[in-house]
Amino acid sequence: MTTVTDLYPTRGSAEVVTERSDPVVWPGREVEAAAGPWTAADLATYERDGFLTVDRLITSGEAGTFRAEVERLIHDPALRTDERTVTEPGSDEVRSVFEVHRISDVFARLVRDGRLVDRARRLLGSEVYVHQSRVNVKPGYRGSGFYWHSDFETWHAEDGLPRMRAVSVSIALTGNDVTNGSLMIMPGSHRTFLGCAGATPPDNYKTSLRMQEAGTPSDRALARLVDEHGIRLLTGPAGSATWFDCNCMHGSGSNITPLPRSNVFIVFNSVENAAVEPFAAPARRPEFIAARDFTPVRSSAVTTPRL
Numbered sequence: 001m002t003t004v005t006d007l008y009p010t011r012g013s014a015e016v017v018t019e020r021s022d023p024v025v026w027p028g029r030e031v032e033a034a035a036g037p038w039t040a041a042d043l044a045t046y047e048r049d050g051f052l053t054v055d056r057l058i059t060s061g062e063a064g065t066f067r068a069e070v071e072r073l074i075h076d077p078a079l080r081t082d083e084r085t086v087t088e089p090g091s092d093e094v095r096s097v098f099e100v101h102r103i104s105d106v107f108a109r110l111v112r113d114g115r116l117v118d119r120a121r122r123l124l125g126s127e128v129y130v131h132q133s134r135v136n137v138k139p140g141y142r143g144s145g146f147y148w149h150s151d152f153e154t155w156h157a158e159d160g161l162p163r164m165r166a167v168s169v170s171i172a173l174t175g176n177d178v179t180n181g182s183l184m185i186m187p188g189s190h191r192t193f194l195g196c197a198g199a200t201p202p203d204n205y206k207t208s209l210r211m212q213e214a215g216t217p218s219d220r221a222l223a224r225l226v227d228e229h230g231i232r233l234l235t236g237p238a239g240s241a242t243w244f245d246c247n248c249m250h251g252s253g254s255n256i257t258p259l260p261r262s263n264v265f266i267v268f269n270s271v272e273n274a275a276v277e278p279f280a281a282p283a284r285r286p287e288f289i290a291a292r293d294f295t296p297v298r299s300s301a302v303t304t305p306r307l
Helices: 029-033 040-049 060-074 105-112 114-124 151-159 219-229
Strands: 016-019 051-054 085-087 094-098 128-138 146-150 166-172 183-185 192-195 232-234 241-245 249-252 261-270
Touching: 040 051, 040 114, 051 232, 060 094, 060 105, 060 128, 060 166, 060 261, 105 114, 105 128, 105 261, 114 128, 114 166, 114 261, 146 151, 151 166, 151 192, 183 241
Parallel strands: none
Antiparallel strands: 016 192, 051 241, 085 094, 094 128, 128 261, 146 249, 166 241, 166 261, 183 232, 183 249
């Protein structure tokens, strides 16, 4: 068995800060030579802040198609009893549905869309595969938030991603505004890694997908990060999207407005960064959360038709 060096220790007895040793925008001759969707200014912004918004990644008509598919999924009786459907703490309201690109032809076409795949390839400097896909649903009045965390901390500790060579895209299917629980990111927080304190419990995913506790920063660490980086609230209409580095510190508040909020969330990982065994967990998470199929996604010009 090949031994992989742990560059980013976490889940020990105390919090540990490690400087990032990986690029933010990865070099790659093939993808750099190809005509890409990012400008030099876009890449500079992403490198500096760790995230970048695209006002109209998909059309409003396409967003409507995806919203309808989300409604179908969350009301599918078979899926309601499937482990891929996660409900809110304390209720049977759907919070997330995972592996949507495997269970829905509509979302399968989306993850192959060149508008997504080509951007991911350029940022990661290689071919990419889908590490995770899900839809996040925050219904009006009672949609709960997602506490502050770095996705990479979890994917490294519990899924075995060795390097910071993954990128997420969150596509708004409804309006994301200042009141309905939009995404918050600390710009520049991707440049240091916060290793969290405390061991990973067995089968942690069964509770963490509903409310994360293991792998979250202390109050003291959060206060320091906010003092250093500040907080950016990311809003936009249906069809807008935010691309963000796997190590960005981010979270979102609850939605107590009547205005529902839903997003589709896709994680692209480099095929050169395939998952190994977890670095700080007793066992791998299931494949519907953390893929073990590292087949590259081939981009397609075909997009989802409007309803």
